[in-house]
Amino acid sequence: MNEESKEPQAIRKLAPGRLVIASHNEGKVREIRALLAPYGIEPVSAASLDLPEPEETGTTFVANAELKAMQAADLSGLPALADDSGLCVEALGNAPGIFSARWGLPDPGIEGIEPEAGEGRDFDRAMRRVNAKLDALPEGTSRAAHFVCALALAWPDGHVEWFEGRVDGTLIWPPRGDKGFGYDPMFVPEGHGRSFGEMAPEAKHAMSHRADAFAQLVAAVF
Numbered sequence: 001m002n003e004e005s006k007e008p009q010a011i012r013k014l015a016p017g018r019l020v021i022a023s024h025n026e027g028k029v030r031e032i033r034a035l036l037a038p039y040g041i042e043p044v045s046a047a048s049l050d051l052p053e054p055e056e057t058g059t060t061f062v063a064n065a066e067l068k069a070m071q072a073a074d075l076s077g078l079p080a081l082a083d084d085s086g087l088c089v090e091a092l093g094n095a096p097g098i099f100s101a102r103w104g105l106p107d108p109g110i111e112g113i114e115p116e117a118g119e120g121r122d123f124d125r126a127m128r129r130v131n132a133k134l135d136a137l138p139e140g141t142s143r144a145a146h147f148v149c150a151l152a153l154a155w156p157d158g159h160v161e162w163f164e165g166r167v168d169g170t171l172i173w174p175p176r177g178d179k180g181f182g183y184d185p186m187f188v189p190e191g192h193g194r195s196f197g198e199m200a201p202e203a204k205h206a207m208s209h210r211a212d213a214f215a216q217l218v219a220a221v222f
Ligand SMILES: O=P(O)(O)OP(=O)(O)OP(=O)(O)OC[C@H]1O[C@@H](n2cnc3c(O)ncnc32)[C@H](O)[C@@H]1O
Pocket: 022, 023, 024, 025, 028, 053, 056, 083, 084, 085, 086, 087, 100, 101, 123, 147, 180, 181, 182, 183, 184, 196, 208, 210
């Protein structure tokens, strides 16, 4: 969290319809809308403004979130909120990490991941790949994992502030539940019995990496 984030101007600028969610992931956009609703903010999505999906060339979650938010703010002339997130599996050296979306592609172009036939991102495939990597390790290897969410809020004048949240848990197999998105069905947060895929949105929001980052954003900006 940076210091300039408390400028009163920031609060006034975040009016309904004056914030762009710089994401093309419907699951994320749905969650961010729900997290913003209590503050009377009704954002517009990048898709509704026909904004392009930038190439994520950063080497950290924060760098990628910043890059997505800055591009959207620049193109729309509005403040923009981006989310870069992912699943980090401790026994896999924190992979897939910033490449979490790419692990769902037929050919992610990542060493050690076999290309497959097919098209588009598929998180059944991504989850299967994560599980196969874990299964290839010695029996008893830890299935500990965490989700990270970096949020970047960029203003049209080029000022950016960022926040990072995390939730720890364990990976299960087979996946359970059809709620949420991405890797949710295989992630059981610490201290709970249900996977994120089995939880209602309010339950996930009470503990998720996105909610954690969001709480920091709210404390700084609202
Ligand atoms: O970049 P944008 O357009 O926002 O959409 P994206 O899906 O490409 O998003 P990322 O680049 O941040 O990739 C993050 C991936 O990590 C996964 N992920 C992130 N948050 C998640 C969550 O809360 N539950 C399950 N999976 C999540 C999900 O599969 C995402 O595709």
